[in-house]
Amino acid sequence: MRLIVARCEVSYAGRTSTVLGEAVRLLMCKADGAFMVWADGGSPSVKPINWMAPPTVLEEERDGRGSLTRIAVRRDAGAERMEIAISEVISESEHEIDTGASLAKEGVEREIQDLLCEAPHFCGEGMRLVRREWPTDIGPVDLMCRDGEERWVAIEVKRVAGIDAVAQLSRYLERIRRDPEMRSCRGILAAKSIKPQARVMAQAEGIDCVELDVEVLRGEREPELTLFGSS
Amino acid sequence: MRLIVARCEVSYAGRTSTVLGEAVRLLMCKADGAFMVWADGGSPSVKPINWMAPPTVLEEERDGRGSLTRIAVRRDAGAERMEIAISEVISESEHEIDTGASLAKEGVEREIQDLLCEAPHFCGEGMRLVRREWPTDIGPVDLMCRDGEERWVAIEVKRVAGIDAVAQLSRYLERIRRDPEMRSCRGILAAKSIKPQARVMAQAEGIDCVELDVEVLRGEREPELTLFGSS
DNA sequence: AGGTACATCTCGGGT
DNA sequence: ACCCGAGGTGTACCT
Structure with missing residues (x-):
């Protein structure tokens, strides 16, 4: 899983269309292709402010120093797409996280x-x-x-x-x-x-x-x- | 926002009850009190495998070397609770992430x-x-x-x-x-x-x-x- | 692929 | 606080 903290603008077009002005956000990129954009407060609290469900295709651009400048996430042959314009990368990391294991629920x-x-x-x-x-x-x-x-x-x-x-x-x-x-x-x-x-x-x-x-x-x-x- | 990658066991009791065996997971702790546990694949992809919505009360335990060993999240006077037993901390970080801004949706x-x-x-x-x-x-x-x-x-x-x-x-x-x-x-x-x-x-x-x-x-x-x- | 229903649904708006 | 309806709902299961 990749975790990127960056100052960025986010635009989404697909089932609806949204624009998010420049701010510092967490970008979460799961191994299964899910992509999420998180803010730290307000609503929604337990849901990302923007996301793309898998399957997705990711495309990245970096500048001369190897710093991320743009991420494009595509889905459904481009019918759904998200563009992240990055002005500053504050942190970028990648971790091996285990895949979801069996989860027994009771009371449902x-x-x-x-x-x-x-x-x-x-x-x-x-x-x-x-x-x-x-x-x-x-x-x-x-x-x-x-x-x-x-x-x-x-x-x-x-x-x-x-x-x-x-x-x-x-x-x-x-x-x-x-x-x-x-x-x-x-x-x-x-x-x-x-x-x-x-x-x-x-x-x-x-x-x-x-x-x-x-x-x-x-x-x-x-x-x-x-x-x-x-x- | 705090991001912790750790090998851990997770148990939740509240609206339902679940147990998650030991594995490496991402623990996400938002400034608004939301707490989430993420795996890297499987289903659901765009939802955490376990979570607590705010308002929550967090309690942490650390060992002699200052390493996290246990997190307890409580809500609704303990009627809902999550316990995370940590056997190994792989990464622990905290970032200033902006609070959610206005998001205009069209077509809904x-x-x-x-x-x-x-x-x-x-x-x-x-x-x-x-x-x-x-x-x-x-x-x-x-x-x-x-x-x-x-x-x-x-x-x-x-x-x-x-x-x-x-x-x-x-x-x-x-x-x-x-x-x-x-x-x-x-x-x-x-x-x-x-x-x-x-x-x-x-x-x-x-x-x-x-x-x-x-x-x-x-x-x-x-x-x-x-x-x-x-x- | 389309239809139907479940979900710790979550979230917002009303009373 | 509770109830109700919307959701970029997502997700599983069945036809």
Whole structure:
């Protein structure tokens, strides 16, 4: 990875076009072709002010003393491009950084889905998993189950559920119910946290809400009596 | 801004939890309190593998020779935390980097909305803007207009419109039409590009689609005869 | 290649 | 503080 601290102007043209006046910035050039321009404060804080995602082609110009004067980054046959005009190089270094290794994440939607598949009864007594990623012609619904009364139940799993999650499940239900056998399929929105507006919209659409406690799902803690106290 | 290249282990616990085994990584510590851990390849390429957004509290430990051995980053009273155990420091530097300056973006949704406000007739003959960001109880619709026949028209502006945009406009229309005076309000989805599936869904919901040419909106180019060739 | 959904999304604007 | 929507979203997965 190359790290360059330089006084520079940056212009980008592609999906939009931007110009950054002269200032001291960090230029970060990853081995995978990603190129980023960083400022040190303000917004955005955890995002570069300008960047090019790989694959990119880099072109450099140096003056007679070997000092960087210009960097051009191209992508998509030049449809996207960034130009860095450098007036002063303050630091230039290169380091061997390891490539990203496996990173296990816990608590994301996939894990909640995994846990719920093992214990669907947390969405209602007698609930049984029929199929995960049940296909519809506009995308798969996370879980398809049958409840204690043999009724079909489509479950949409989210980490945090907003109104978009309700809209998503509604779209699926509309498709699913076109099958005469599934006409009475009901919907459950299951999430670690459900926004108030999403609850209101879910109620209006006849969709049940279940807030999940991941530690309970994992079996690390006993469920509390109020677990099903939603709707 | 501080840049540290070090062999280290990283663990994060907060919104999710992750563990990263020992490897050489770049640690980036911004003046605004943002902290990032970078690998050099793999995915995601333009995002750090681990990070903490400001505000953060940093805590460092050094050995007898003054070499970094541990960094702890805390946030939100310790609810979110990252621990970096350092076995070898390869490089450590600090630079004065300028704070983010103003960055003008063109071609994003806001600019399209601006241009459309100045020239609503691109969404239909006789179209007049009544109000921008027309409020509903589930959020504002981008533009509220009246067409040549005095009919209300709600316009949702997007850069790229997918089915989620159609769903969003449908939700707004459902609310808007609860007002008896607006019962016949129609909807237009206006975007630089509209996905085929979104067109299908829009047609099913009686929503019109208008694909916009930003250069024409800006007055840089003459409209082509097929501008309204949508449905 | 195109469509769909997830993300520790991040970020800005509103209430 | 929370909610909502935009993003040059990026990224994986599927068709």
